[in-house]
Amino acid sequence: MLDWLKNINKEHPEFWKEYLAKFSKKSNRYVILSTESTGDSLEKDVITYISAFAVVDNAILIKDSFETILLQYRFLHDNHLSNEYIIESKLLKLSEPEALKAFVEYLGNSIIVGHEVEKDVEMLNATLERMDCGKLRNEALDIDIMHRKLNDLPEEKEFSLQELTESYHIQNTTNDSVTEKAYNIALLFLKLKFKLGLK
Amino acid sequence: MNIIAEQIAEFLKKYAPFNQLTSGELAEIASNIRVVSLEKKQTLFKFNDPLHDSFYVVASGVVNISVIADAEESITNKCHEGTIFGLRPFFAKNNYKVTAKAREESLVYAIPIAVFKPLLANNSEVLNFLLENFASNLPEDRSTQGNIVSDGFYSEKQSEAQFFQTLAYNTTPLLATSDNTAQEVAQLMAESLKNNVIIFERNGPIGIVTHADLASKIATGRYPVHTQVSNIMSSPVVTVLENVSLAEAQLLMLKNNVTHLCVTIDGTDKSPIKGVISEHDLIAAQASNPGVLIKEIKRSLSANELKEIRSRLTNLIQSSIQKNIPLTHITNIASEINFAILKRAVELSILELGSPPARFAWLSIGSQGRKEQLLLTDQDSILVFEDVAQDKYIEVKDYFLNLGKKTTSILEKIGYKLCPHGHMGSNMMWCKSLSDWIKQYNNWMNTTRDNTENLSSIFFDYELVIGEQKIETAINKIVFENAYNNTLFFDFLGNDALRKNSPLSFFKKFIVEEEGIHKDKFDIKTRAIMPLVDSARLFALSYEIKGINNTYTRFKQLAIADPKHSEIYLNCAEAYLFLTKIRTLEGLKNEDSGQYINLEELSKIDREKLKNALMPMKELEELIKDKFQLTQFS
Numbered sequence: 001m002l003d004w005l006k007n008i009n010k011e012h013p014e015f016w017k018e019y020l021a022k023f024s025k026k027s028n029r030y031v032i033l034s035t036e037s038t039g040d041s042l043e044k045d046v047i048t049y050i051s052a053f054a055v056v057d058n059a060i061l062i063k064d065s066f067e068t069i070l071l072q073y074r075f076l077h078d079n080h081l082s083n084e085y086i087i088e089s090k091l092l093k094l095s096e097p098e099a100l101k102a103f104v105e106y107l108g109n110s111i112i113v114g115h116e117v118e119k120d121v122e123m124l125n126a127t128l129e130r131m132d133c134g135k136l137r138n139e140a141l142d143i144d145i146m147h148r149k150l151n152d153l154p155e156e157k158e159f160s161l162q163e164l165t166e167s168y169h170i171q172n173t174t175n176d177s178v179t180e181k182a183y184n185i186a187l188l189f190l191k192l193k194f195k196l197g198l199k
Numbered sequence: 200m201n202i203i204a205e206q207i208a209e210f211l212k213k214y215a216p217f218n219q220l221t222s223g224e225l226a227e228i229a230s231n232i233r234v235v236s237l238e239k240k241q242t243l244f245k246f247n248d249p250l251h252d253s254f255y256v257v258a259s260g261v262v263n264i265s266v267i268a269d270a271e272e273s274i275t276n277k278c279h280e281g282t283i284f285g286l287r288p289f290f291a292k293n294n295y296k297v298t299a300k301a302r303e304e305s306l307v308y309a310i311p312i313a314v315f316k317p318l319l320a321n322n323s324e325v326l327n328f329l330l331e332n333f334a335s336n337l338p339e340d341r342s343t344q345g346n347i348v349s350d351g352f353y354s355e356k357q358s359e360a361q362f363f364q365t366l367a368y369n370t371t372p373l374l375a376t377s378d379n380t381a382q383e384v385a386q387l388m389a390e391s392l393k394n395n396v397i398i399f400e401r402n403g404p405i406g407i408v409t410h411a412d413l414a415s416k417i418a419t420g421r422y423p424v425h426t427q428v429s430n431i432m433s434s435p436v437v438t439v440l441e442n443v444s445l446a447e448a449q450l451l452m453l454k455n456n457v458t459h460l461c462v463t464i465d466g467t468d469k470s471p472i473k474g475v476i477s478e479h480d481l482i483a484a485q486a487s488n489p490g491v492l493i494k495e496i497k498r499s500l501s502a503n504e505l506k507e508i509r510s511r512l513t514n515l516i517q518s519s520i521q522k523n524i525p526l527t528h529i530t531n532i533a534s535e536i537n538f539a540i541l542k543r544a545v546e547l548s549i550l551e552l553g554s555p556p557a558r559f560a561w562l563s564i565g566s567q568g569r570k571e572q573l574l575l576t577d578q579d580s581i582l583v584f585e586d587v588a589q590d591k592y593i594e595v596k597d598y599f600l601n602l603g604k605k606t607t608s609i610l611e612k613i614g615y616k617l618c619p620h621g622h623m624g625s626n627m628m629w630c631k632s633l634s635d636w637i638k639q640y641n642n643w644m645n646t647t648r649d650n651t652e653n654l655s656s657i658f659f660d661y662e663l664v665i666g667e668q669k670i671e672t673a674i675n676k677i678v679f680e681n682a683y684n685n686t687l688f689f690d691f692l693g694n695d696a697l698r699k700n701s702p703l704s705f706f707k708k709f710i711v712e713e714e715g716i717h718k719d720k721f722d723i724k725t726r727a728i729m730p731l732v733d734s735a736r737l738f739a740l741s742y743e744i745k746g747i748n749n750t751y752t753r754f755k756q757l758a759i760a761d762p763k764h765s766e767i768y769l770n771c772a773e774a775y776l777f778l779t780k781i782r783t784l785e786g787l788k789n790e791d792s793g794q795y796i797n798l799e800e801l802s803k804i805d806r807e808k809l810k811n812a813l814m815p816m817k818e819l820e821e822l823i824k825d826k827f828q829l830t831q832f833s
Contacts, residue, residue: 051201053203058235058236059233059234059235059309060233060234060235061233062201062203062204062207062229062230062231062232062233062234063230063231063232065201065203067201169304171259177202179201179202179203180202180203183203186234187234187236187306190234190235190236191236191238191304194236194238194241195238
């Protein structure tokens with residue numbers, strides 16, 4: 001109950017302070033986020049992959065993207081899993097604290113957009129807590145909710161990313177990687193943003 | 200580089216000028232791209248907008264480039280997947296001169312100029328490509344004012360440039376010396392099917408003999424056949440330089456009142472002969488001219504060539520409609536060209552299969568048979584071959600089935616979709632001997648009730664494409680004999696015509712599609728055009744109007760045959776024209792069959808006109824019910 005008291009005197013890491021300082025200004029940048037985790041549990045499961053694209057002025061910036069594999073030695077070891085396939089790939093690989101630090105720096109004060117974004121944010125928050133940081137302060141938009149709002153659909157109706165991309169005529173890419181998911185969410189977001197008349 | 204950038208690089212690699220870049224350069228471009236999503240009708244940039252810092256490549260969908268001339272928006276270019284546009288920032292500093300608008304939901308890649316420009320320095324080919332594209336994409340750059348749509352039967356892209364294009368001409372002219380006789384020269388021309396011979400001396404051309412000279416000087420008896428050619432030649436001959444432009448050649452011919460120009464190395468008559476330009480070459484240079492198209496069709500040797508010609512026909516139709524040339528003229532010209540293409544397709548198949556073992560007739564049915572095909576719609580056809588001895592029958596049928604298959608597949612390559620109901624000469628059912636066909640028509644028309652499942656009214660609109668005229672006449676005869684006083688048959692046709700769903704609701708609102716991909720669009724084909732077409736056929740058969748298949752002319756003829764109701768028929772004729780025009784415009788805009796009209800895109804006046812065009816059908820419907828007393832099939 002007195003959780004917040006515990007945190008009050010705790011010293012946050014340096015990058016977190018910088019992150020908080022950024023919120024003095026409002027951002028026009030959206031960060032489209034897609035993550036992959038080992039499961040849904042906030043305690044036991046960990047994030048294994050983060051991918052994101054930035055959207056500024058109604059365009060997806062391919063250069064302004066973030067993509068990393070999190071090397072979760074502890075989790076893999078605990079569950080007797082092998083990680084040789086991950087090691088093989090050419091992608092950027094960082095340990096959990098490094099990856100989160102890089103991501104928070106990339107994210108800044110941008111508005112987060114995702115599909116079922118709540119889960120992503122909760123997972124990130126749980127990880128950040130392990131690193132003595134607070135919760136993310138960014139606004140978060142969910143394309144699922146945007147879709148429901150646009151079409152006046154009931155709250156409890158949920159749409160998979162697949163269904164959404166189909167209903168907005170977005171060509172599906174062949175593979176199903178986290179990065180492609182993020183890209184598809186970004187395309188959906190552009191369409192929804194235009195249709196809802198968001199600035 | 201992440202996977203999305205890789206995919207973009209892969210995509211770009213397929214198209215010029217990116218295919219000339221190294222993979223490193225491509226990767227650099229791909230990772231700097233901004234992806235922009237455009238909704239239908241969304242504007243990317245418009246006339247007089249300040250320049251963007253990037254140019255664009257269409258990733259999916261279609262973007263229309265249009266200019267505004269005389270307060271009217273006219274589309275100058277449709278950018279499909281892989282097309283680059285918006286190159287202005289490369290070459291100019293002032294604002295955009297065109298408007299780029301998405302025709303459908305589209306995705307475009309914005310490539311920053313700052314990233315691309317350094318690459319140009321090392322790649323002169325890429326630079327040239329962009330320059331050419333810039334020049335051809337923006338015709339208004341040459342003349343900022345004035346109407347872009349040119350006159351004549353060609354699209355604006357060619358209109359101005361073509362006068363400066365160089366001509367293709369005969370570079371191996373027939374030659375003779377002045378001591379040849381007129382007869383020898385005439386022989387030479389007859390053998391090589393040319394209409395002119397250049398007469399030369401040691402150091403150049405001294406004259407020319409043409410058909411006209413032979414006709415006016417030899418055939419009239421003024422000179423004997425054995426006279427020296429120097430007596431009858433036109434001299435001196437007008438000489439020009441190599442690479443003379445179309446405009447120049449035209450002017451020279453007019454000025455000197457000649458039909459041929461002789462090309463020499465330095466343009467004087469004192470240098471060696473390079474070739475001869477005839478009036479025909481000038482016409483041929485004006486590519487999309489109906490006569491030239493037909494000529495090219497007759498010469499073409501592959502489906503691809505025909506396809507290219509068919510796309511020029513589309514341009515011709517589009518520019519003709521924009522210039523308000525009466526639709527009846529356009530339809531006539533277009534169907535002549537269409538028929539030439541169909542005929543050539545059959546000929547090409549025959550060339551491949553060898554000559555047919557029996558006489559036959561390839562008949563177009565449906566909209567092609569009615570000569571109403573402006574857009575690339577389905578192909579419908581039947582094949583009739585003459586009756587042969589029993590033992591040959593299988594072999595002959597085999598040949599014609601093969602012919603049917605070859606032809607339909609050629610037509611498919613050209614862009615005529617296969618008929619979804621299989622109404623084609625390649626189908627076993629519709630490739631039969633004449634007696635089988637007569638039996639078929641007899642069955643359809645006399646025992647209509649038992650044969651409704653494969654009876655389609657399109658079998659009663661037929662037109663000979665190639666083959667024996669007699670076969671068509673035979674079918675004609677059987678149809679009209681059977682139609683005479685055939686209440687049951689007319690009953691069927693009448694019901695078929697009226698069965699189509701009505702276009703307007705009780706409250707005079709358009710009834711639009713309720714579901715499917717064409718939701719909220721108006722199905723102009725089945726709800727408005729087909730009833731008119733079907734009724735025109737029904738009346739034409741009952742009044743025994745033969746040899747006229749076109750719906751518009753059928754109504755015109757009916758007004759004469761049935762003067763009591765002539766007003767109704769004439770109204771229908773006009774309504775039909777208007778509906779076809781709307782459909783054609785829609786089809787050209789969306790490059791489809793134009794079956795579904797988006798009502799919101801029509802202007803208010805056009806919408807009212809469309810509503811009015813639906814009225815004559817109501818009156819016609821009453822007339823049909825009255826005349827044919829529909830009961831049996833309703």
